[in-house]
Amino acid sequence: MVQDQIAKTWMGTFMASDAPVIACRNVWKIFGDDPTGYLKKMPSGHSYDDIRADGYIAGVKDVSIEVGRGEMLVIMGLSGSGKSTLVRCFSRLHDITGGTIEVEGQDIMALSEKELIDLRRNKMGMVFQSFGLLPHRTVLDNVAFPLEMRGQDKHARRARALEVIKLVGLEGREDYFPRELSGGQQQRVGIARSLAIEPDIWFLDEPFSALDPLIRREMQDEFLRLQEMLGKTIVFITHDFDEALRLADRIAIMKDGAVEQCDTPDQIVMNPATEYVRKFTEEIDKSRVVHAGILVKPDQKGEGDPVPAGATIHALASTLVSDTREFIPVVDNDTVIGAISRQEALHVLVGSN
Amino acid sequence: MAVLSTNSAGSKAPQMSSNKVATGLVCLAIVLTALQYAGLLPAWLHRLPESWIPPFAVWLDAAFNFVRTDLGLEKLTRWFAEGPLQFMLDTTANLLYGKKRWPRFEQIPWSAIAASAAVLGYYLGGWRLAVLAGGTFVWTALIGQWKIAMETMSVLLVAAPLAFCIGISLGIAAWKYAWVDRAIKPILSVLQTLPFFTYLLPAVIFFKVGPTAGAVATIIYAIPPMILMTTLGLKKVSPEVVEAGKMSGCSRWQMLRHVYVPAARTEILVGVNQVIMLCLAMVVLTAFIGMPGLGAKLLAMMGSFMLGRSFEIGVTIVLLAVTLDRLSKAWVVKLPEHFEKGTPWWKRHKYLLAGLGAFVFFTVLGQFVEWFAEIGRRQSLSQGKEIDTAIKTFLAFDIVQGTTEKIRYVLNVWVLNPFRDFLLSIPTIGFILLVVAGALALGGRKSGIYAAVFFGLVALTGWWDRSVITLYSVISAVILATLIGLPIGIAAARSEKWSKRVLLICDTAQTFPSFIYLIPAIMLFGITATSVVMSILIFAMVPLVRYTVEGLRGVPPEMNEAADMSGSTRMQKLWNVQLPLALPTMAVGFNQAIMFAFFMVIIAAFIGTQDLGQELQKTLAGTDLGKNFVLGICVSLMALTFDMAIMTWAERKKRVLGL
Structure with missing residues (x-):
């Protein structure tokens, strides 16, 4: 694909094989008192409701999915369908209960705390629905935060932070505090922060849901512009189908923790795999x-x-x-x-x- | 709806049975009391025979002695008291009032402190706070109380930061490790109900008499709220902020230092406010163990009935309390604001520079003009004698004297004494049964069991009569406070404007150190049992009024509108909508009133009572640590029983009402 090529030239080094950046196989995430023990004993074929009846919640249920280099995968589903949980498993904000997740060929569950911190400091960026900005830091300090955490010196991180702030169009507001900014501007700070370390993998958890429709549209355009420039590997969460269609290379539709279908927008619209997906796509302008x-x-x-x-x-x-x-x-x-x-x-x- | 109704039906079933049990217990208690009045009850059922009472005090003493000498704890504490703590106290004392001890620093001129305080006040909250902060220190100096006020402040300056550090560390530990939390919780609830005299004696024994012991008692007293606020704040940090920190690659220490603690800033600063206020309240009270300062002076003046001077000291204490409270609260809401690009350095730090400038100016001025450094005794504007005369003249008016005499007479002869005698006449077992029944009806089975165990222990200590008298003071004062406070609260809650005013008054009154409440009571009723009840009454009324107003104002507006649209009159609305919905909140206020009353009744021992407080105060003179603790625990157990039953009830009620 075109974007693939952009990504590869942009990153300079690209692997000979088309190995996926993120590969997860049979991933389970169960919430409850003893999830690991429960998963071991659980008979196969248990449905979401069966698990719930046993007092556990299946956040992610037997998901196998791959994200290619430079690809934009959009995960969508209704609230509570497990999309946020799945992404938090990718970044190991949640420890998974079963299965494996590999990021660039490395099993992330096998990483030590230090290695995990290194991975996040150098490879991953994440944007949050309600921004997750630190209220006591200025825009500049918020954006420079990940750089500060990995111990970069003051001048280097200031220079880099200013660069990213310019990129997201917040020039001149470096000294503002988050509460002095509008929602859209706050999310720009969140985006700038996630880009500061030049991550290879970019997670966005419903980044535009908290914004009103006009700003949302504007931010989506902004986001597409950035993506064209940077060509990152992206996992994007949304519950808004139109947004998904606008942005996605591939869409994964989730329900009750499981992926119902993962395919290109065309295929999902033309050949819905399940009744649920068909209902989901019914209303849109094909x-x-x-x-x-x-x-x-x-x-x-x-x-x-x-x-x-x-x-x-x-x-x-x-x-x-x-x-x-x-x-x-x-x-x-x-x-x-x-x-x-x-x-x-x-x-x-x-x-x- | 279906789910809701089955739920409430399910919870009703056990409550019905516990109500029945409670009724049974009350009947049994009545029978026992009736038998007692008929003279048919054997003596061992009326009061526990002496021989049954285990020597708790002796056991506790042995345990203390073991820890103190055999384990060498005393050596450690004495080292701390004579070493680092003494050093810190000397430093602040030298700085504030020139104590002339090593390390020698010059005394800071009062005008320099007042000016810096004014600048700080302006920075935090504009002109009003500047006038309040500056004015407080000017008043203190002019009235001739600078030295004693600074004696108090020098301990506060050491105790508050230490309490903050210990509190926040323990708070973080309790938040991080569940086992620390589990270990700390019960200790905290006992500490918060333990009468302050119980803090004092161990402090004296382990840390010597005077400022060091005062500081230690103060620190221990102020730690619990800091722990609670820290844990609360850390738990409330938004999960996305936490995840953002993790995704930024924070190590554990970085998470705590750069994410959790700054994000919990508000709660932590509220904790700081409480630490400061509790420290001030306690520092004043440590007068009882020979801590010099405002408290000691007030104690001496009240003891010799010099009302004018007591009044002036009271004003100083109140001003200090309000200033410290307002300044720290302004700090809580003060949020950083950015400067435009290119703002020069001096402009960014103008308040710091102004403060320093004022400080240096007045310090230098003080070198040349003596008045700005220290106001001598002769120069002070104290009007003690004149106020004394004024108060005495006022009290001597026939109307005033007649009224106070009458109130005293009616209260004592018709209400208080008969009530006390009646409570004392109830057999021990009967009394416990009544309390258990009450706890059972309010808080359910668990509260009932705790009530039985707690009051059983109180009976076993052998201090039953004194405990009942303590309880009598508490109950009668709280009932009187309810009779007065509730109508005030209800009336105030009717209008927005008055609610605000009354809440402001309550807020301010709550910052006063408890000791202050003795002054008006003693002024009006002299040193009598009535002033004990009166001081408790005023003190306990504050939370009652406050929570009544808050509860009534907190009723959701759509409920009020629904009632209005249903055509209810004001009274109907009050009785059928507002009061039922406000009741859980009001219960919290009632509970706090009881806790306050337990606190105050012990302090009121100073006036002369026959309860546990009196005995506690006596122990302060000696080294009878065992007895001191037994008495303290008695008070604590009684307070905890009420606390548990009422709070359980309020929480359940809130859940049922869906608030």
């Missing part, structure tokens, strides 16, 4: 999500002017409506990869199945 590429029938050729594979059906609306061809050819990087059925595309456009 034509804005689905790309021509996904509808391509490789055995068809079509005739006349081709359309690009990356265009959404919504963008092709006028062509689709005014055209008379049955099949329209689709090109990807100047090669024809097949053709879409105009009828099918029109169905997507008007929202009928």
Whole structure:
């Protein structure tokens, strides 16, 4: 993917293999008195409600998921579905009950306290829903906080912090205290802080949910701009499907601690894996999500002017409506990869199945 | 709704049975008392025979002696008292009133302290606080009490920081390690109900008479709230701030130093405020073990009935208390504000510079103009004699004298004495049964069992009669306080404006050291049993009024609106909506009133009572540590019984009401 390439050139060194940055296999996180003992004894196939009846809560339930380098994975679900818990397992803010999580090939549950601190000091950044700013520190000191913690000297961390503050557009407010800023500005501080150490992996836990809709939109644009520039590996949590569709390379939909489906937005919209996912996607305007590429029938050729594979059906609306061809050819990087059925595309456009 | 109703039905079942048990116990107690009046009760059922009473005091003494001499604790404490503690106290004493001990420093001129205090007040809270802080010190100097006030302050300056350090360390430990928390909790609740005389004697024995013992007793007394506030603050730090700290790669120490403690700033500073206030209250009280200062002077003046001077000292103490309270509270709400870029250094630190400037100016001035350094005895503006005469003239007016005489007579002859005699006539067992029944009805089975054990222990100590007299003072004063305080609270709660005023008065009154409450009582009723009840009454009324107002004002507005829209009159609304909803909060106030009363009744021993306080005060003269502790524990056990029953009731009620 394009973003992959950006990421690789940006990072300079890239591994020969496409090893995932985060790989988790059969991860469980159970809350209760003796979660480890309970998980060992628990018969397989226990549902969320069965576990709950036993007095335990399954925060994360048998999740296997991988995040590739430079990829933006959006985890979404309703509140209480376990998305925040899962991300906190990735960063080991929660110790998992079962399974393994590897970050860049390293089992994070095997790390000592010091190694874990080193990992967080150098590789990970996180943005929080209610910002998590330290109220007694200025913007500058908040942003420089992670640098201070790893013992960087005062001048170096000041210079770096000013750089990131400029990046998020808060120049001139370095000496303000968090309570003197608006919500959107506070979250910019949170973003700047998480970027200060130049992390490879960036976790964002519903970063824009606490903001009002107009600011949210603005912050999403800002975020996309940053991502284009930096090309980080990102795990982004949201409960807002539109937000997910705007940002995601892949979306994982969670329910009761388990991942219902993890796929590209196109696939989730066109081929929902479960009834729950289908209901979730029912209300949205599919034509804005689905790309021509996904509808391509490789055995068809079509005739006349081709359309690009990356265009959404919504963008092709006028062509689709005014055209008379049955099949329209689709090109990807100047090669024809097949053709879409105009009828099918029109169905997507008007929202009928 | 279905869940809710089954829940309340479930909790009702055991309560019904405990109510029945309570009724049974009350009946039994009545029968026993009736038998006693009929002369049919054998003597051993009326009071425990002497021979049954285990020698707790002797055992405790043996234990203390073992710890003290055999384990060598005394050597350690004496070393601490004569070494570091004495050094610190000498330093502050030299600085504040020129005690002329090593290390020798010159006495700081009063004007320099007053000016610096004014600048600090201005920085924290504007002109009002500047006038209050500066004015307090000017008053103290002008009235000729500078030296005694500084004797008090020199101990406070050592005790408060030490109490803060110990308190915050223990608080962090209790928050971090569950076992420390479990170990500390019961000790704290006993410490908070233990009468202060019980702090004093061990302090004297382990730390010598005078300022060192005073400082130690003060420190121990002020630690518990600091621990509680620290733990509370640390527990309340938002999880996201904690996670942000962790994701920034903080080590454990960095987490505590840079994340937890700064984020818990507000609660910790509230703890600091409480430490300062409790220290001041206690430093004044340590007069009883020979601590010189405001307390000692007040004690002496009240003892010789010099009301004018007592009044002046009282004003000084109150002013100091209010100043310290307001300054520390202003510090709690003071939040940092940023300066515009390029603000010069002197502007950023202008208050610090102004304070230093004022300090240096007046110190230098004091070198040349003696008056600014020290105000001599002759120069003071004390009007002690004149006030004395004024008060005495006022009291001699027929109306005043007639009223106080009448109140005293009615209270003593018709109310207090009969009530006391009645309580004393109830057989020990009957009395315990009554208390257990009350605890059972209020707090359920657990409270009932504790009440039985606690009061059983009190009976076993052999100080039963004195305990009952203590209890009688407490109960009668709290009942009188309720009769007066409740209507005041209800009336005040009717308007926003008056609620605020009354709450402000209560807030201020609560900062006064308890000793102060003796002054008006003694002024009006002399040194009699009535002034004991009166001083307790005033002291206990403060929390009662306060919580009544807070409870009534705290009723959710939509409930009030619902009542209004249902067409209820003011009275109907009060009785059917506001009071039931405010009751749990009011119960907390009632409980605090009882705790305050237990505290005050011991101090009132100074006036002359026949209760535990009197005995406690007597022990201060000797080295009878065992007896001192037994007496103290008696008070503590009785207070704890009430505390547990009422608080359990209030909490359950709150849950049921969904508040």
